[in-house]
Amino acid sequence: MTSSGVITFTGPDPATEPGIGALTFGGFLDELVARFGERPALVSSPSGGRRVEWTYGELRERAREVAKALVAVGVDRATRVGVLMANRPEWIAAVWGAAMAGGVAVPFNTFVEQRELDHLLRHSDVSVVIAQTEFLRHRFVDDILELCPEARTAAPGGIRSADYPFLRRVVRLDGEPTGALQGWDTFVAAGADVPDSVLDGIIAETRPIEDGVIIYSSGTTSFPKGVLHRHRGPMLQCWRHAHREQYTTDDRVYCGLPLFWTAGFAAVLGGTLGSGACLVLPPYFDADDALRLIEEERVTVAQIVGAHDVQLQAAYQRLPRDISSIRRDVHRITGEPAPGGAPRPANQASYGSSETFTSITAIPYDAPIVQRHTYGRLTAGSSIRVIDPETGETHGVGEEGEIILKGPSLMRGYVKVPPEDLFDAEGFFHTSDLGWFDEDGLLHYTGRLSNMIKTSGANVAPLEVEGVLLGHPDIARAVVAGVPDAIAGEIVVACVVTHAGATLTEDDVRQCLRGSLSSFKIPRRILFFSSVDDLPRTSSEKFNLPAVRALAIELLAAEG
Template sequence: MSTQTPDVTTRAAIATGPPLAEEPGLGPLTLPGFLAEVAEKYGDREALVFHAPDGVTRWTYTELRERATMVARALRACGVGKDSRVGVLMTNRPEWLAAVFGIGMAGGVAVTLSTFSTPSELDHLLRVSGVSVLLFERTVAKRDFAAVLTELEPAIGFSTPGELRSAEYPFLRHLSMIGEPVRGGVIEGWAGFLARGWSEPAELVEATAAAVTPSDTAVVFFSSGTTSKPKGIRSAHRGVAVQMWRFRRMYGFGPDDTVRCWTANGFFWSGNFGMALGATLAAGGSLVLQPTFDAPEALALMQSERVTFPVAWPHQWAQLEAAPNWAATDLSTLRYVDRSLPAATHPTVSTTYTEPGAAYGSTETFTITTCFPANTPDDVIAGSSGEPLPGVTVKIVDPLTGAILSRGESGEIGIKGPTLMLGYLGTPLDETLDAEGFFRTGDGGYLDDAGRLHWEGRLTDIIKTGGANVSPLEIDEALTAHPLVKVARTVGVPHETLGELVVACVIPHPDTSPTPEDLHAFLRERLASYKVPREVLFFADTDFELTGSAKIKTADLRELAGERLRA
């Protein structure tokens, strides 16, 4: 259990886990060091498998490191060095792993970009991140990112590879792409990009990889926050590596276990990076990659690749259970399946366990800060979100004054620890952390007498849907740009599988009659698909109750929207 801060009289709401140095199972604390360790230990084991229309790709751990080295050599040839930012815009595929590890080996910073990005969102991400190289997949679903990039910056269609000069994206110099080649212009094919590295000695890559330190910036992940645009979050190598090793321990993977992990959630989300990619590779398992989620295809992969460890969000499990091939699929190899999931009741599944689901974390802490390991008894969890992990300190404060509350009192959760971000892009750290170095999360909760954290929900208006954070402000800004929309307020309504349903509440301009279909089409051109409201509800001015400052009461509007949907 966690070590409580001594305070017998007030029982202050602050709890600290054991020292990080005492955490078992940690290996090297850089991405290059992590890859070197698992490649040496697991060598010829299969690290990943990828089914594509043109065939099946299987890489061993040795091959994964070799491919990452090739990327690192090519990046060096493109001028990437210490702290250079390199964007990765790909679905879950072998090149994603080679790129992110290769960037680390070259001393650079991997900027993971969502493949759900619309043109305007990608424009924002490129401007904010300041990447000098962009490695991307040309076609994702129905979106052609080569065409999108050329539309955003016409010079891309006229420059030659490696010679982009862009006033729109002044740091961007090089673009390399997986997919059907583009004739002319600055976008280079993947084979041509890798060929650039032939002149770079492999021993120099080994030297740069060895020179990376745990405190160096490793990655930038984006997360919706209280502002309308996604915020870039810088994480150190130590924070990322700690969580990769840690998730292996949390899931209870031993040296002799067969871990074959299927997932279709993007690795550009920190949770999936840590839970699926990190835990699997740390345990010497194999990643069964699905680039975009398709339920029948996912079930076929689980059967053919003998998956033991499926990682999906609740709404995906609902789709899997509803798939036409659900009952006929042989899922007998599944082993690491939580007893609460639909798969636990599948007729072919005989082994289940309790996942480390009693946990709390965020992208700002590169996933979990409190947790209990798999198979922890219910009476130990006691309905909580876990206890502080090694090196982590949790406090509960008054949201207005910042004063530490007492055990059992609800307030705002503050976190400090070894995986805490280095900061937001473009924001001074002292504007993000409090005077004691804690990150004030905007989440509500309390600590019980045993030092367990109980999460009670958001104090801010951020919507958690299908495992992703969505900013209502971002949706509202997009909606109010529609000529027929007078006022727009987006809320999250509780939902059984998604967690929260994104619902847009709209007051149209007088004498206009927009339809939900009109607004959905308008938003799909401007927002990633998971941000587009599932429901659009129309209201009159008198339906919105205003506060004295003329702001709509979110709690009241959420309740009103829920009533409308239930009706």
């Protein structure tokens, strides 16, 4: 733990870690089929829609069809393939298919507005986009056509755009093909000309150290960062979650998280499949629909975030359903006291991020109660140092500092950012998180050095929201902060200074933001000030963010 005065907390030897299988996307599916064959892998039964059920064998076959189609249109090593769709079976086939074809899957956030999609298409350098036509109020294909008018007239595969210089092809999952927009069935059918032996060769020659997926995660910059992972990290985390969650092949797991989040990807999807259980996959979380699925599909485990608990409890009170199939954490749905009075805290069983593809520390589901208010022990092969953020001096047991880390699930880097800007000379990534280890080797997370807002599991960069607010003609200054909330963890609050004579309401501002920001980034509350002098500032005339946050808390508390 200590070398030359440097204190490092380390996880177990990776050679001792149980339950780890193949560490490529293709190898992962091959191993699942060998073990679970014709068992049900997933069920999709959207309200009012067609029920779809795939076995493990069918899941692999659908992914192989997409992989061969991508090979047929020229995808090869490191070609980037965007996937823009809600939680549905085709999402899994497209993401795995892209990686199995030798490309890099880029699952996009389905909350995106057109402005954000423009950034993702430019920054990711995707050559192919597989998109759902629409989802809720979003019109993805229309947005793509507005951003890239060349796609209206080009032939499939023939897009040439100065704004998106790498983009060549758009595949629409549903709706009629037009221009460069290729229909899903036609796209998949083209792969039939690719021999299985060719795809088998690509999968066999793909190594765990090669690039496999890019996850876009909001950071301290105004736009999301592209977090580039090799095959190894995501697949390792899928196997780990399967072992940690202790599912059985009889479990049916409801997925309440978006699959484009690493938690949805690895913890729910990967953990379920890696166990041979069946994933019950709604397109998005809706409390009433979740209860319907729990009853109809005999769900045994509901994987949800803490913000869902209150919604589920309210829905259950309105219309009770038969949820007797749920075998653990049923109190999160009914609102009744937890057995023993000490439930596992929601979202507090592990510490990690998009950069580590979920957990780098964790506790098992059945950990002793005394451990449940910590973030657990280091995973195998992982290391953390707790340092003084000013001096870099390492701290020991019981001393708080910045968490820096490395390990086998750590990203290769950010897209278009030099690695020397991210990792120190020993390969440690500086997280800007604060925490400390106790004498039992359990991590305690205490907060952020930076000002990132975490609301209902999603990251919001204040700079991005502030930039959009300042585009409003009646707003002179704006500062955004996170305010504690019992359900969401934090809510986004904007403090704005209006120009003289302006008469704005909170609804006016929110309505203006809706076309530019994802719904979770839009401030829940907007506080108005007539002068910048009403907001705390530092000696350098910058907003004093801790003081602004405290002021917002005080004003909201006064409103009751």
